[in-house]
Amino acid sequence: xxxxxxxxxxxxxxxxxxxxxxxxxxxxxxxxxxxxxxxxxxxxxxxxxxxxxxxxxxxxxxxxxxxxxxxxxxxxxxxxxxxxxxxxxxxxxxxxxxxxxxxxxxxxxxxxxxxxxxxxxxxxxxxxxxxxxxxxxxxxxxxxxxxxxxxxxxxxxxxxxxxxxxxxxxxxxxxxxxxxxxxxxxxxxxxxxxxxxxxxxxxxxxxxxxxxxxxxxxxxxxxxxxxxxxxxxxxxxxxxxxxxxxxxxxxxxxxxxxxxxxxxxxxxxxxxxxxxxxxxxxxxxxxxxxxxxxxxxxxxxxxxxxxxxxxxxxxxxxxxxxx
Amino acid sequence: xxxxxxxxxxxxxxxxxxxxxxxxxxxxxxxxxxxxxxxxxxxxxxxxxxxxxxxxxxxxxxxxxxxxxxxxxxxxxxxxxxxxxxxxxxxxxxxxxxxxxxxxxxxxxxxxxxxxxxxxxxxxxxxxxxxxxxxxxxxxxxxxxxxxxxxxxxxxxxxxxxxxxxxxxxxxxxxxxxxxxxxxxxxxxxxxxxxxxxxxxxxxxxxxxxxxxxxxxxxxxxxxxxxxxxxxxxxxxxxxxxxxxxxxxxxxx
Numbered sequence: 001x002x003x004x005x006x007x008x009x010x011x012x013x014x015x016x017x018x019x020x021x022x023x024x025x026x027x028x029x030x031x032x033x034x035x036x037x038x039x040x041x042x043x044x045x046x047x048x049x050x051x052x053x054x055x056x057x058x059x060x061x062x063x064x065x066x067x068x069x070x071x072x073x074x075x076x077x078x079x080x081x082x083x084x085x086x087x088x089x090x091x092x093x094x095x096x097x098x099x100x101x102x103x104x105x106x107x108x109x110x111x112x113x114x115x116x117x118x119x120x121x122x123x124x125x126x127x128x129x130x131x132x133x134x135x136x137x138x139x140x141x142x143x144x145x146x147x148x149x150x151x152x153x154x155x156x157x158x159x160x161x162x163x164x165x166x167x168x169x170x171x172x173x174x175x176x177x178x179x180x181x182x183x184x185x186x187x188x189x190x191x192x193x194x195x196x197x198x199x200x201x202x203x204x205x206x207x208x209x210x211x212x213x214x215x216x217x218x219x220x221x222x223x224x225x226x227x228x229x230x231x232x233x234x235x236x237x238x239x240x241x242x243x244x245x246x247x248x249x250x251x252x253x254x255x256x257x258x259x260x261x262x263x264x265x266x267x268x269x270x271x272x273x274x275x276x277x278x279x280x281x282x283x284x285x286x287x288x289x290x291x292x293x294x295x296x297x298x299x300x301x302x303x304x305x306x307x308x309x310x311x312x313x314x315x316x317x318x319x320x321x322x323x
Numbered sequence: 324x325x326x327x328x329x330x331x332x333x334x335x336x337x338x339x340x341x342x343x344x345x346x347x348x349x350x351x352x353x354x355x356x357x358x359x360x361x362x363x364x365x366x367x368x369x370x371x372x373x374x375x376x377x378x379x380x381x382x383x384x385x386x387x388x389x390x391x392x393x394x395x396x397x398x399x400x401x402x403x404x405x406x407x408x409x410x411x412x413x414x415x416x417x418x419x420x421x422x423x424x425x426x427x428x429x430x431x432x433x434x435x436x437x438x439x440x441x442x443x444x445x446x447x448x449x450x451x452x453x454x455x456x457x458x459x460x461x462x463x464x465x466x467x468x469x470x471x472x473x474x475x476x477x478x479x480x481x482x483x484x485x486x487x488x489x490x491x492x493x494x495x496x497x498x499x500x501x502x503x504x505x506x507x508x509x510x511x512x513x514x515x516x517x518x519x520x521x522x523x524x525x526x527x528x529x530x531x532x533x534x535x536x537x538x539x540x541x542x543x544x545x546x547x548x549x550x551x552x553x554x555x556x557x558x559x560x561x562x563x564x565x566x567x568x569x570x571x572x573x574x575x576x
Contacts, residue, residue: 017516017540019523021532022484038535039467039486041364042429296406310366310424312406314531315399
């Protein structure tokens, strides 16, 4: 053992370094991708990167290495690798999905087709993934939320009447969620699920086995408004997501409320982003993108510090800013 | 012609009415909420209000300039949240306070914000203070992220992301925790970085990034056959001309 360490030390000292500008992640913008550069509190949205085709939609994996895109002309789904700038067709998937869903770490994905209420579960992000076809035609409507596990073996869909999990057996399991789930998510690398309803946040561990629910938050029983017509608008969850270390579970509401549960400390914090979050798009660590490029600025949320940051367009056209 | 005269007359009457009741006809514009010492990589919000109630709408423009402590130009560093160095605001009787977020950036220097404002009758309003100044001091580096590149049989890389407000860096200390039963149990490797960072900060393309950086350090090692990850965790400390950062980590590969 002494010999191994001594050799390691001698060679590790002979290191070289390369310095460049940080890349926070990538932003879908009009069927293309823009680089989000810098660090969250001091970043900027930069140039459009060549994505190898014209896409009607493109979604970036949470690890920011790949994207799934829909070719504008044909509706074909392609897998775009950001580092190489190359895209390949994903074999065996139907064209023109209405929703693209990534697993928390971006190792698996799913495609939702509204017209047939059909879900395709891709077990990995590759040109030839194993595809699990799941028929949800019995639901008669689109789900309010979808999630995929990192191993690509499970998916969860939330409908107003039930929250279902479907695994390798192909059978739908009704998860123990009390009420209509507004958003669902998987934990990173685990078959554990979180769901939020209008009145509860529930963690459901081991959906492949024991399926054990644990309510971590319940809404107080507020009296109903005297006049519903003049009552303030109700916050509805648009997304639920966990940080890469599974420590932080965050909820984004349609009116801008952000709530984060520190599952290690057993505490929660909240703030309002003064924005309308589209979702909680994972960007690695505890960083999430909240919005698209609206009015020249993107908002990102760091769940570990409970802070929201502006990330504006670069100031010059050469760097991706306004022409 | 009558219509043209009515509007200015109405505005004048409003101002005169306000005078008669002892209100300040032309209130002072007050900008608050901005610190005098700006912390790099923060986004404080300037709150713009008037010294008292006012019945006219007020529109204004704020202009930001940044003078780097190290000289030269850093036109892209400090800015408003809209990404530019000018922004506008509106104050109305119904919304008497405007919020203007400021992105401080990551380079040591002085940020100066000047404000002009005009009411809907065309009167220019004075403001207090005349300009807002925030000083961003040179500080030790801050490491915000450590990631790992691909591990092969004898090499691996570690990427360190952070900021260094003086725009320099001298070294990085990597504190490795080695696998169980290895002697010693830890290993410190210091990598000189003066030349690499001088090249980066001296490159014009780096100005867009302020002082933020991602430094990728390549390591090579020799270990037992099949050994591809020669450590169990690493902590990183960066040192610049001001001093050493807090250690970031430990981070597991």
